[in-house]
Structures are given as structure tokens and as C-alpha cells.
Amino acid sequence: MAEDRVVELWGLVAAHAAAEGRRVAVADVCAVAVSAVGVSGAWVTAFGDGGPDFVLCVTGPVGERLAELQLTLGEGPCHDVLAAGAPVLASDVGDEESGRCWPVFAAESGRAGAGAVFAFPLTVGAIRAGVMGLYRGSAGPLPGGALGDCLILADAATMLLLDAADHGTGEGAVLDGAVLDGAVLDGAVLDGAVLDGAGLGGQALDLALHRAEIDQATGMLTEQLGVPAAEAFARLRAYAYASDRRLAEVAGDIVTRRLRLSPDARLDGGP
Amino acid sequence: MDAELLSDTFVDLADTMVADFDVIDFLHVLTDRSTALLGASAAGVLLADPRGQLRVAAASSEAAGVVELFQIQNDQGPCLDCFRNGRPVTAADLAVADQQWPRFAAAATAAGFYGVQALPMRLRNQVIGALNLFASEPGPFRPADLRVGQALADVATIGLLQERHLRRSETVAEQLQGALNSRVVIEQAKGKLAERYGLDMDQAFRLLREHARNTNQRLTDLARDFVSSAADFPLPDQAQPPRP
Numbered sequence: 001m002a003e004d005r006v007v008e009l010w011g012l013v014a015a016h017a018a019a020e021g022r023r024v025a026v027a028d029v030c031a032v033a034v035s036a037v038g039v040s041g042a043w044v045t046a047f048g049d050g051g052p053d054f055v056l057c058v059t060g061p062v063g064e065r066l067a068e069l070q071l072t073l074g075e076g077p078c079h080d081v082l083a084a085g086a087p088v089l090a091s092d093v094g095d096e097e098s099g100r101c102w103p104v105f106a107a108e109s110g111r112a113g114a115g116a117v118f119a120f121p122l123t124v125g126a127i128r129a130g131v132m133g134l135y136r137g138s139a140g141p142l143p144g145g146a147l148g149d150c151l152i153l154a155d156a157a158t159m160l161l162l163d164a165a166d167h168g169t170g171e172g173a174v175l176d177g178a179v180l181d182g183a184v185l186d187g188a189v190l191d192g193a194v195l196d197g198a199g200l201g202g203q204a205l206d207l208a209l210h211r212a213e214i215d216q217a218t219g220m221l222t223e224q225l226g227v228p229a230a231e232a233f234a235r236l237r238a239y240a241y242a243s244d245r246r247l248a249e250v251a252g253d254i255v256t257r258r259l260r261l262s263p264d265a266r267l268d269g270g271p
Numbered sequence: 272m273d274a275e276l277l278s279d280t281f282v283d284l285a286d287t288m289v290a291d292f293d294v295i296d297f298l299h300v301l302t303d304r305s306t307a308l309l310g311a312s313a314a315g316v317l318l319a320d321p322r323g324q325l326r327v328a329a330a331s332s333e334a335a336g337v338v339e340l341f342q343i344q345n346d347q348g349p350c351l352d353c354f355r356n357g358r359p360v361t362a363a364d365l366a367v368a369d370q371q372w373p374r375f376a377a378a379a380t381a382a383g384f385y386g387v388q389a390l391p392m393r394l395r396n397q398v399i400g401a402l403n404l405f406a407s408e409p410g411p412f413r414p415a416d417l418r419v420g421q422a423l424a425d426v427a428t429i430g431l432l433q434e435r436h437l438r439r440s441e442t443v444a445e446q447l448q449g450a451l452n453s454r455v456v457i458e459q460a461k462g463k464l465a466e467r468y469g470l471d472m473d474q475a476f477r478l479l480r481e482h483a484r485n486t487n488q489r490l491t492d493l494a495r496d497f498v499s500s501a502a503d504f505p506l507p508d509q510a511q512p513p514r515p
Contacts, residue, residue, distance in 0.1 A: 089445055089446055124455065126494070147321040212454075217462060219465075219498060228458060
């Protein structure tokens, strides 16, 4: 059930990237979201320190307008997803509630050609990478079953953003505007480790099929390594990938204190 | 059934819903009281994730073995069946042969649980999850206890879905995702706290929860601030880590 759909959607993302002749990027997730979920367009906004910071990719001019409107206005569903830590599904931006929540954005988004706007947080607990937005020209809720697809694709976008932040500096620095300038994501920096190969390195499934140990291990590593949560999470995944083990397994070893990582990544031995 | 504890429980749950509401804290009150009231050894709330699995939102024990037992039911088990058909499911003796859910029964008995009851969390036609009760002895839960258990599951459902931050929220799914994401933040904070003070996950969770209450913060807010280093976490004197 769930696993099959995860593999299917991540496969579509990888195939889209291959067809474009490039490494997997957030833009591929946006493209697949549009076709798989049946919306008119998609965008991803990355986060800086304070909140939504800059538009990373868009599938068309309306999406671009919607993304930029929210950055300019400082209001809209993409802002609310962070406060809520949950998706915000505005199935009719022309309705009363949208108007009340986002007086300017609701009106402007309608003028820009959107009937419905759906926003998904690109987060892993306290780690905030960005927001994925979808819109449709006509009002109406997401079709049944589409929400699960959106969440799986949001997971994919989150991983790609975190990987890009990690690889962008070569030192696993946290996400910041200077590193993620878009060029990084479209170029060869992303090695698509998570998406490579039929097995997806085990990591995609581990993340979609939630395991508490992965979150606990991430928290433990922030202390062990003295790094922010995003970096701790990256180190956890890098270790699992390098030692060719399931992420949940490595996380379990850390939680049961059978494994410690060294502040210097080069000193992490094999398992 | 302890009538006083029962009335206290409903008063506490109502209080939790009125004050600075934290969904995970609320569900923990529920699982804690379920064990105390219903003669269960462990209790857990599992919620449906639209990605296609059941996820643990709260458990009366944060011990790895117990949480694992709830998680395992994504493959098979009374909780999954209860969630799928929206009706209570009973397994009175997990030790007998020919189990309906062999993998689950083996894991449960290995952890010392011989009876299990799953109660649906329903909102009109939609099942959003299930309350799971485990017993350390074989034999069914008493019918009177199960009626109270179902009432607690219903209160949990209402509490969960009335949760509204300062935002709009059109669908049940938005609220459930909010609860599940809160859980992730809390797991990260547990890990950080456990590593800092040499605690196990149960102790870390208790400390987190106590500190949230003592300082009048929502559990999820405290956890997020702590993980993102926006807030430090003084170790209270009375909660010295145990010697190994």
C-alpha cells in the first residue's frame, strides 16, 4: 500500500529528471506534483532564518505570481503552514474564510488566476526547509487520495532541499540563502543519493513510513555533534548511505547507544 | 472502576482542551488515564497518516518495545483491522496457537502482553485512528471498562479535531497532520534531552512534559524551541539522571 505509492512517486520524480537530462531537483518534484495530483501549477519557496525567503522553482507564471505575492505581502497559506506545522488547504481563495485570513492575498491570488491554493510544509519536526505550494485555476478541494500523494512529494522536496543545503558548502552548513541560489539545485551539486537506484537506498521508505527512532536519533546527534538539527539529520542519513544500511537501523543503534558519531565526519568508522 | 479517577479524568481532559491546548499532551493524558482506569498495562493512540499508514501519536510508555508494538500494526494487528472497519476489535488471548495476526501476536507476547483491545476513533463516517489497550494477562477487558474506553476514544477524537491554532483549517486531515508533525518535534526533543542528560526516552519525555507544565508552555512549542536551540533546558534538581 503505502510503500508502493512512495516508490511509484519517487520513481516518477527520478524519471522526470532523467528525461530532462539532469540530476534530480526540486523542480522535478513540482512537475510531478502537477501531473500526479492534477493541479494547474506548483512552486517551492525556500526558508531563510526568519521565514519564507525566496522562490526556488515554479512551473509557470501564475505559480510564480502566487509565490511572490506571499513573499511580498507576508501573508498567505505558505506563511500559515509554518505556524501550523501542517498543510493549509484553501480550496476556494474566493470564500469568506480565505478573505478573512489573507485579505490582500485572497483577492490578489484570484486576480492572478487561482481558484484554490494548497500549501505543504517542507519540514522534519523542528527542521524547516521550505514550503511547497500548489494551485488550481478553479475552486474545489483536492481530489480524494491526492493528499497522501502531496505529502509524499513534499517529503521528497524536503529531502532534496536538505541535501542541497548539506552539499552546497561541502560542510553540511544549514540552509541559507547564499548557498541555495537555485543554480545549486539545478546543477550537478545534488547527487540524488536518496533517489538513485531501485532500492532508493532504503531512506525514502524509512522517511515516508515514519519511525520515531529516526527523530530521536536526530535529536541525540544535535548534542553528540554540537550541530543544528538539519545538519544532525544530514549526518545521520550520510552515515546510513555510506554504510549501506537502512536509516531506521542506524537510528536504532544510535538510540540504543550502540553507535556514536564523531563531531568530525571523517572519523565515523564503518559499522 | 475508580469512579473518582474517572470523573477526574474527564475534568482533566476538559481542562486540557480549554487552556493552551497541546494535542500531544492531551493524548498523553488520555493514554495515561486509560491504563489507570481500564486495567490496561499499556495504551496508545494511533492516527491515520494520509501517506497510508498508522502513526503513534501518544503512548502510555515511551519505551522502545511498547512503541514498536504499536508501530508494527501497520502490517497487521487489531489496531489496523479496527481502523479499517471502524469497529472495536478484541484479541483476548495472544498466546494461543492459530493467531489471526501471527507476527503481531509474537511481538506482543514477547513484550509481555497477552490481551489487546482496539477502539475506533470516529468522527461521523470517518475513522481517524484507534485507541489501543494492552493487558498483561489473557482475557477480555470488562464490558463496562470498554464502554468507558470508547467514551475516552470519542473525547480524544473531539479534542483532537477541535484543536485550532490561530489559523483556518478546512479539513480533518490538516489537523491530523498538525498532530503528527508535533509528534516528530517532540521525538527530536526527547532525543536531544536524552543525550544531554543520559536519560532513557521515557525519562526524557517526562522531563519535557514537566518542564512545559511548570513553565506554562505548550509541549510542542517547548520541544521546537529546545531542538532549534532557541531555548535552553535547565535540568531540575529533582530529576537527576539515574546512575547507569
